[in-house]
Amino acid sequence: MELQVQLLMNTLQIGSVYVLFALGLTLIFGVMKIVNFAHGTFFTAAALVVTSVMMWSVDTIGMPIWFSYLIAFVMALLVVCVIGFVVYFFGFKYVLKDLNGSFILSIGLLLLLNGTYLILYGGVPRSIPAVIPGNITILGASLTIQRLVLMIVAAIITLGLYILVHRTKLGLSLRAVAEDQEAAMLQGIPYRRVALYGFLIGATLAACAGALMATVTPVTTVIGDDFLVKAFIIIIIGGLGSVLGAILGGLLIALIESFGGYYFDPSTATLAMFVLVVILLIVRPQGILGHAEK
Template sequence: WLVLKPFRHDELNGMIATIGLAMILQAVALMVFGPDPQFMPSVAEGAVSLGGVTLPMSRLYVVGFSAAVLLVLYVFLGHTRTGRALRAVVQDMEIATAQGVRAKFMYPLGFGIGVGLAAIAGALMAPLFSVSPFIGATPLLKAFIVVILGGLGSIPGAALASLLLGVAESFGSTFLKSSTADILIFALVMVVLVIRPAGLLGRAET
């Protein structure tokens, strides 16, 4: 309410405000907890071998849990009254309000869902990597790539884009240098956007 409400209809400045808020929270965490990374115990031990490829159970757990959360979000947004109301407010607040949707409740709900998803992502990621005030930088960049690549507002597009990004990153890090892998990822994004400017499953605005 304090930081984002003044920028409700100004996405660019709202994004800048959230970036500034993130930097403040990061600096506070750095002062409170220090720069040394912390380690969390794995939620699942062991590994599974599939077709000659060994997959750690901890990562399979993350994949399965993430898929379940994504499915719940997809069902909520597409097949519940509240989810459809939330989408209506995002698409056109004036028309949604005229249809009886209470927009002032939808904005906090959408924000809360976003924060909750970010918290789940952090909890799933923490046992796989060391935890520090700077843990969110790389996932934030990858999330941005996934959203652009999959198409704004498309949950199936985000799932497909994240899969393609993961495969490209794994392939690049295995057979190429890390810098070359980064080039491959951004080249993939540019090729997709040249062919489909709205993203893989996004819809072009008319």
């Protein structure tokens, strides 16, 4: 029982980060009909910014850790928004709805940005001090408070996104554009601006995931790429463009990873995910919650 609770906690904690990451990817796909292979670089950028800001503010200025983390978090989101804005305006703007073109562009960006990070930060992993120290015991399973807070924050962000997409006017235009771009434009929705918003929201979600992840794991310049394959599996399972699908898919993949990784080993768990995808493709090619293909 204790073990299962521990594994379940683990699932929720990995899952919450997966969900944020996959939500960004699926949102960008929904609005722009492109697969962003450079999504991991947003994650990495945020995590790297958090480490450097905290190193500066805690060590040099001596700010309290929680306060400097807040500043670092905001800085990370800002930096990623700027990166997102630049790559949209000088790149993605030209390959909207062009699957092959956007693939190449995002791979080019992946190489360019990862190379730049490596030059700026070097290959040594960096860690930040614990923002909230201490442990907590839930049903016999021990958990650092930090990880609990991470889960809660990720859940709040996910909820916020869900409300944004389903309850606001911007969300309505995002969904309209995802559904049928031309019909949406006929209704007076400015497609390019909505695409930009969708892209920036997606990038910000990856940045949130990265900034949160920096608190619990050492940061390297390729940290975001590890999430990419799993995020792809998640959005295939959940259906491209589906918000709920990304949430369910993320939790499912985290469940397999956590339990499979414990009872067998991590690579068996990854293989199991792929087998799941194969079965799903045979039964339901458009994903659990995806729309039928046109």
